[in-house]
Amino acid sequence: MAIRTPAASPTQAWGSQQSSGPTARVHGLAQVQGQVLVEPGAILAAGSAVQADPGATVRLGAASTLQEGATIYGRAQGQVLGDDRSSYAVWVGDRAILTHKVLVQSPVYVGADCFIGFRSTLFNARLGAGCVVMMHALVQDVDVPPGKLIPSGSVITQQHQADALRDVGPTDIALIRELAGTPGHAPPIGGSARAASFDTTAHSNERDGLGTMTSQLLPPDVVQRVRQYLAQGFTIGTEHADSRRYRSGVWQTCSPVQSQREPEVLVAIENCLSQHSGEYVRMFGIDPRAKQRVAPITIQRADGKAVVNSGSMSSHSSYSTPSNSYSTPSNNGGHRPAPAVASGPLSPEVVQQVRQYLSQGYRIGTEHADSRRYSSNVWQTCSPIQSSREGEVFGALERCLAEHSGEYVRLFGIDPKAKCRVAPITIQRPDGKSAAVSSRSGGSPSHSYASAPSPSGGSSQASGDVAQQVRQWLSQGYHVGAEHADARHYKSNVWQSCKTITSNREGDVLGAINACIAEHPNEYVRVFGIDPRAKRRVAAVTVQRPGSKSVPAVPAPYSSSSAPTSNGAAPMGGLPQEVVQQVQQLFNQGYRLSLEHADVRRYRSGAWQNAGMLEGSRASDLLNALESQLRNHPGHYVRLVGIDPKVKKRVHEATIQRP
Numbered sequence: 001m002a003i004r005t006p007a008a009s010p011t012q013a014w015g016s017q018q019s020s021g022p023t024a025r026v027h028g029l030a031q032v033q034g035q036v037l038v039e040p041g042a043i044l045a046a047g048s049a050v051q052a053d054p055g056a057t058v059r060l061g062a063a064s065t066l067q068e069g070a071t072i073y074g075r076a077q078g079q080v081l082g083d084d085r086s087s088y089a090v091w092v093g094d095r096a097i098l099t100h101k102v103l104v105q106s107p108v109y110v111g112a113d114c115f116i117g118f119r120s121t122l123f124n125a126r127l128g129a130g131c132v133v134m135m136h137a138l139v140q141d142v143d144v145p146p147g148k149l150i151p152s153g154s155v156i157t158q159q160h161q162a163d164a165l166r167d168v169g170p171t172d173i174a175l176i177r178e179l180a181g182t183p184g185h186a187p188p189i190g191g192s193a194r195a196a197s198f199d200t201t202a203h204s205n206e207r208d209g210l211g212t213m214t215s216q217l218l219p220p221d222v223v224q225r226v227r228q229y230l231a232q233g234f235t236i237g238t239e240h241a242d243s244r245r246y247r248s249g250v251w252q253t254c255s256p257v258q259s260q261r262e263p264e265v266l267v268a269i270e271n272c273l274s275q276h277s278g279e280y281v282r283m284f285g286i287d288p289r290a291k292q293r294v295a296p297i298t299i300q301r302a303d304g305k306a307v308v309n310s311g312s313m314s315s316h317s318s319y320s321t322p323s324n325s326y327s328t329p330s331n332n333g334g335h336r337p338a339p340a341v342a343s344g345p346l347s348p349e350v351v352q353q354v355r356q357y358l359s360q361g362y363r364i365g366t367e368h369a370d371s372r373r374y375s376s377n378v379w380q381t382c383s384p385i386q387s388s389r390e391g392e393v394f395g396a397l398e399r400c401l402a403e404h405s406g407e408y409v410r411l412f413g414i415d416p417k418a419k420c421r422v423a424p425i426t427i428q429r430p431d432g433k434s435a436a437v438s439s440r441s442g443g444s445p446s447h448s449y450a451s452a453p454s455p456s457g458g459s460s461q462a463s464g465d466v467a468q469q470v471r472q473w474l475s476q477g478y479h480v481g482a483e484h485a486d487a488r489h490y491k492s493n494v495w496q497s498c499k500t501i502t503s504n505r506e507g508d509v510l511g512a513i514n515a516c517i518a519e520h521p522n523e524y525v526r527v528f529g530i531d532p533r534a535k536r537r538v539a540a541v542t543v544q545r546p547g548s549k550s551v552p553a554v555p556a557p558y559s560s561s562s563a564p565t566s567n568g569a570a571p572m573g574g575l576p577q578e579v580v581q582q583v584q585q586l587f588n589q590g591y592r593l594s595l596e597h598a599d600v601r602r603y604r605s606g607a608w609q610n611a612g613m614l615e616g617s618r619a620s621d622l623l624n625a626l627e628s629q630l631r632n633h634p635g636h637y638v639r640l641v642g643i644d645p646k647v648k649k650r651v652h653e654a655t656i657q658r659p
Contacts, residue, residue: 023040023041024038024039024041024042024043024044024060025041025042025044026038026044027044027045027046027048028046029046029047030044030045030046030048030049030050030066031048031050031051032044032049033049033050033052034050034051034052034053034056034058034074035052035056035058036050036052036057036058036059036060036074037057037058037059037060038060039059039060039061039062039063039064039094040062040063041062041063041064042060042061042062042063042064042065042066043064043065043066044060044066045065045066045067045068045070047068047069048066048067048069048070048071049070049071049072050066050071050072050074051071051072051073051074052074052089053074053075053076053089054076055076056074056075056076056088056089056106057074057087057088057089058072058074058088058089058092058106059082059088059090059091059092061091061092061093061094061095061096061112062094062095063094063095064092064093064094064095064096064097064098065096065097065098066098066102067098067099067102068100069100069101069102070098070099070100070101070102070103070104071101071102071103071104072090072092072098072104072106073090073103073104073105073106074088074089074090074106075089075105075106075107076089077267078106078107078124079107080106080107080108080109080126081109088109089107090104090106090108090109090110091108091109091110092104092110093110093111093112093113093114093129094112094113095112095113096110096111096112096113096114096115096116097114097115097116097176098110099116099117099118099120100118100119101118101119102116102118102119102120102121102122103119103120103121103122104116104121104122104123105121105122105124107124108122108123108124108125108126108127109125109126109127110122110131111127111128111129111130112129113129113130114127114129114130114131114132114133115131115132115133115176116133117132117133117134117135117136117137117152118135118136119135119136120133120134120135120136120137120138120139121137121138121139121140122139122140123138123139123140123141124140124141125139125140125141125142125143126142126143126144127139127144128143128144128145128146128147128148129146130146130147130168131144131146131147131148131149131150131168132148132149132150132168132172132176133150134149134150134151134152134153134154135152135153136152136153137150137151137152137153137154137155137156138154138156138157139156140156140157141157141158141159142156142157142158142159142161142162143159143162143491143492144156144162144165145162145163145165145488145491147167147168148162148165148167148168149165149168149169149172150165159492159494160494162492163488163489163492163494218266218269218270218299220491222269222297223266224493225283225295225297226262226265226266226269226283227262227493228540229285229294230260230262231537232285232536232537232538233288233536234285234286234287234288234294235260235285235286235288236257236265236268236269236283236284236285236286237253237254237256237257237283237284237285237286237293238253238254238257238268238269238272238281238282238283238284239251239252239253239254239281239282239284240252240254240272240275240276240279240280240281240282241279241280242278242279242280242302243279243280243302246279246280246302246391247391247395248391248392249389249390249391249392250391251282254268254272254275254276254281255268255271255272257269269283269299273299273300277300277304278302279300279302280298280300280301280302281298281299281300282296282297282298282299283296283297283299284296284297346394346397346398346401346427347427350397350411350425350427353411353425354390354393354394354411355390356472357413357422358388358390358393360413361415361416361417362413362415362416362422363388363414363416364385364388364393364396364397364411364412364413364414365381365382365384365385365411365412365413365414365421366381366382366385366396366397366400366409366410366411366412367379367380367381367382367409367410367412367424368380368382368400368403368404368408368409368410369407369408370406370407370430371407371430374407374408377584377585377588377619379410382400382403382404382409383396383399383400385397397411397427401427401428404428405428406430407428407430408426408429408430409426409427409428410424410425410426410427411424411425411427412424412425424585426581466510466513466527466541466543467506467510469527469529469541470506470509470510470513470527471506473529473538474504474506474509476529477532477533478529478530478531478532478538479501479529479530479532480501480509480512480527480528480529480530481497481498481501481527481528481529481530481537482497482498482499482512482513482516482525482526482527482528483496483497483498483525483526483527483528483540484496484498484516484519484520484523484524484525484526485523485524486522486523486524486546487523487524487546490523490524498512498515498519498520498525499512499515501513503606506606506653507603507606507608508605508606511603511604511605511606513525513527513543517543517544520544522546523544523546524542524544524545524546525542525543525544526540526541526542526543527540527541527543528540528541575623575626575627576656579626579640579656580623582640582652582654583619583622583623583626583640584619586642586652587618587619587622588619590645591642591643591644591645591651591652592613592642592643592645593613593614593622593626593640593641593642593643594611594612594613594614594641595611595612595614595626595629595638595639595640595641596608596609596610596611596638596639596641597609597611597636597637597638597639598636598637599635599636599637600637600659603637608639611629611632611633611638612629614626614629626640630656630657633657635659636657636659637655637657637658638655638656639653639654639656640652640653640654640656641653
């Protein structure tokens with residue numbers, strides 16, 4: 001690790017040594033001003049210059065080389081995230097070579113083993129490891145993927161230009177080795193040593209009119225969310241709260257973000273995080289037409305732990321649990337991502353469901369039942385939740401879960417106008433684990449959907465959640481679209497459209513999403529709603545990530561064979577506990593039940609056949625009839641349908657068996 005030493009003269013001679021081993025070699029005619037961290041083995045030739053403004057830091061990597069006339073300017077405005085997760089005006093990676101007359105204007109990140117050719121210019125750019133920039137090239141406002149070649153004379157100022165660059169070839173590498181071995185510029189010195197650090201009080205000339213790079217202090221999901229807000233015409237707002245106010249749901253506004261330019265917005269968010277480093281901070285969009293907030297998310301916790309937010313605008317949670325946090329303060333006042341922890345008192349699905357209830361004007365209620373009462377569907381009411389404020393509701397839910405840790409707990413919405421319950425969902429089981437099952441308005445829970453881990457620790461979007469989201473979009477009159485992107489394009493937020501989904505039938509839409517997932521198994525896939533009136537997208541949801549197991553976007557299959565429930569039992573001769581609970585709840589609400597079935601061909605086209613009503617005066621009669629019907633269609637898809645006899649319309653659909 002490099003160790004900062006006291007300020008040194010900018011005219012340090014070639015080959016100066018420290019007792020601990022070889023250090024950076026700085027020629028007597030090289031100029032170093034400001035906070036510059038030079039790692040062991042770095043070479044600064046005669047006439048090279050590195051200048052850092054007050055408050056800015058420039059880092060030159062181990063065994064890196066600055067040839068004659070190479071110049072680096074580091075300004076306080078605009079930062080990049082270095083490999084050590086700290087912020088820098090300019091980061092030059094290990095073994096990178098900047099040749100004669102190269103000009104680097106911050107913010108710039110140059111990855112390890114990069115080569116920057118004669119008279120090339122870098123500004124507001126990020127170059128991945130192993131990139132080669134040939135002579136007289138301009139690289140500005142782009143993120144160049146690792147291992148790419150920028151030909152001589154190129155002007156790369158658009159991200160699509162950077163994405164289209166070819167890989168570095170053997171002949172390019174041979175040329176680089178030849179240039180790196182030029183007399184007077186020996187290959188970088190190896191070995192571990194203490195770094196030379198230069199910190200003078202000399203001020204560099206400030207250059208006006210320069211933009212800043214896309215924030216490297218904010219995680220990609222926060223940056224992507226900002227882009228989504230701005231693309232939809234929203235302005236951005238931020239709020240902060242200390243631990244006491246956070247528990248009471250009392251937030252204070254940060255300085256208003258007046259601009260809608262992405263760099264200025266990101267800088268304003270970073271300033272809010274820096275000013276309130278010991279508090280909770282959340283961000284939200286502001287719809288100027290409706291004059292209302294949109295999808296707030298917590299981006300910093302008071303304890304400094306990392307906040308894990310899901311990918312969609314509808315599922316981003318401003319509620320965060322002790323294990324779901326966002327950023328830890330770095331030594332320089334910035335924020336760097338911290339590892340995510342897996343679990344918490346309330347799952348993201350529960351948080352999302354509560355938000356939906358509150359946004360629709362519903363109150364929240366909770367009930368609990370031990371295993372004996374649960375099997376009889378006898379629930380006891382928890383302490384009433386009088387408040388409709390989000391923070392207080394989450395606090396009441398956590399208290400109910402803690403008070404009844406050995407029991408089942410479920411929550412439901414309360415429609416104050418109709419004075420009836422809405423869509424109860426189970427959120428805890430006797431083992432204390434979260435058991436949130438996605439629900440739809442007016443019905444009972446549908447099946448949950450197991451997500452598969454991705455290499456990065458993420459997971460594919462749950463199919464039950466996707467099916468629920470699709471239903472919500474369709475019920476609101478929205479269309480549904482899907483997009484895909486490989487890992488490189490995903491980093492640049494460049495997506496390609498899947499086949500257009502023209503149907504508004506739920507089965508057709510889910511089938512089309514499954515088809516897109518199947519066609520792009522090693523890519524990111526996301527779905528989104530389309531508001532036909534406003535002609536804009538709403539709430540993109542990532543449903544697949546590279547390396548994760550592709551999971552269909554429809555509820556999990558039901559097999560008529562015996563399936564264990566949460567407590568290890570197989571009730572009703574093999575029906576899963578979720579199916580039993582659905583039937584009991586629909587029956588208790590006075591709904592009629594029927595079944596539909598379809599073979600694989602009909603299922604793909606959404607053509608279901610009626611399998612008849614389930615008759616019986618008790619829930620057990622309906623469950624017996626359901627088992628019998630499932631045995632009659634062993635090779636078909638089967639779905640359960642709930643029908644409200646008063647309004648004569650469907651209120652629930654859930655696929656409970658697949659071939």
